[in-house]
Amino acid sequence: MLKVQESALRSVFESAVSSLSQRVDKVEKIVSSIETSLQFTQTDIGELKPLHGKISKINVEINK
Secondary structure (H helix, E strand, C coil), X not given: CHHHHHXXXXXXXXXXXXXXXXXXXXXXXXXXXXXXXXXXXXXXXXHHHHHHHHHHHHHHXXXX
16 A cells, blocks of 8 residues: 555656646746847847937937
């Protein structure tokens, strides 16, 4: 009887560990995707910053 309980407990524990591991893997993929997206966004913003100054100057000229 003890062996059956031990086996059942081990099975439940292994299932919980497997489920947790899968969840951690999913979170890792999501974080990696967000990180990549952020890097692209920062690059885009870096490229647009110089244009902001030019646009501001043009707006000032238009409003004169």
